[in-house]
Amino acid sequence: MAQSSEALETFRAEAKSWLAENFPPSLAGQAGAVLRAESVDRSNPDLDVWIKRLGEKGWGTPTWPAEYGGGGLSQLEAQVLNQEIDAIGAFNPLIVTAGMGITMVGPTILEYGTEEQKKRHIPKICLGTTFWSLGYSEPNAGSDLASLQCRAEDMGDHWRLNGQKTWTSGADVSDWCGVLCRTDMDAPKRDGISFIMIDMNQSEIETRPIRLIAGASPFCETFFNNARAKKDDLLGDLNAGWTVGKRLLQHERQSQTGSSSGMGGGQKRSLRDVAEKYVGLDAEGKLADPDLRSRLADHMMEARAHSLTIARIVAESRGNAKVSAAASILKNAASRVAQNRAELLLEMLGNQGLGWEGEEYNADELAAVRTWLSGKAMSIYGGSYEIQNNIIAKNILGLPENTQRG
């Protein structure tokens, strides 16, 4: 049932006062530095306090059921909470400390997990104390994921995993990994796959970090050499991993639509301010470069339309937005908006947007270059731009398949 605006305003007051009491002011506006670093700097005591308080309140996972440690809020309440978080320059560090636990694995365990699996894994994700990675892609199975060859054998009392994954984000620092493995070598490609949750703290798993163009090493090659998983770490039914895995990817895309906040979005620099500073204004007070002015206006309208579309979807669903194939449209739109923004920002900076390091560039200028470079990955991870277009064509527009079936 839709919540009345009075009820939401009462919740807003509650959220505001809880944040005022619990968010350490020294962290205000630090989202960029904290969340976009390669790993969370736990040496800052205020950050540790904030992680603990937010986790214990369940507001790092605001819409998850309270019985497993989530906030138990409606989507609309969560939206209000995010607005209040943005308003004071706060952010949700659990998005980083839980790895892919919050955005992908947790929602999938809540949907497919047994009661025992939910009780074992979800509270630790809500507290941000276990870091999850995801082992889907392999050297010969990216867009064509169903070709994966990593194998899990039933050894009676446990699963034995052998094979290689690649591009595994955070594998080297993760406690757990959700792995898609082949459990039936004779079944058709999509029917012989299972989703197994594996404890990464074992010597039979080797991770080799890969360095990205933007300088960081956010992902790894991951090797399973007779690695062990418990029998009850199978998520969903045996050989039903394709269904479970696809659902998880919908959650991943949902998290990349630009709808989930907590990343300190309210603290983003305004492009207009940057343009005024670096490009300057003409005698009439307009941006001095008319061509740039027109492209900037186009971008600002597109970005605004994207955020209004997301707000409309949440409102139309009466606050109970569920993930669906439409996440593919929003993911592509979000990638385009973010990549255009990064491109425009760099163009405005001119020569100051060419720096990699050095005192002649300030921190914002250096960050703009790295954001531009790392932003290229947005239209690749979670299923590439072209693959999303295929999903939109098939599942939303009902067009015939244009690719070969495996």
Ligand SMILES: Cc1cc2nc3c(=O)[nH]c(=O)nc-3n(C[C@H](O)[C@H](O)[C@H](O)COP(=O)(O)OP(=O)(O)OC[C@H]3O[C@@H](n4cnc5c(N)ncnc54)[C@H](O)[C@@H]3O)c2cc1C
């Ligand atoms: C930063 C980053 C983090 C990642 N993290 C993870 C992770 O944690 N875990 C994980 O398992 N994977 C991860 N990935 C891998 C990601 O899911 C794959 O890169 C992606 O699915 C594409 O697969 P691929 O790289 O093998 O490219 P390919 O599948 O080889 O595709 C190459 C190109 O061909 C196009 N293409 C392929 N097939 C089609 C088709 N049928 N129709 C039209 N065009 C097509 C693609 O769009 C792409 O442009 C990550 C990737 C990046 C960049």
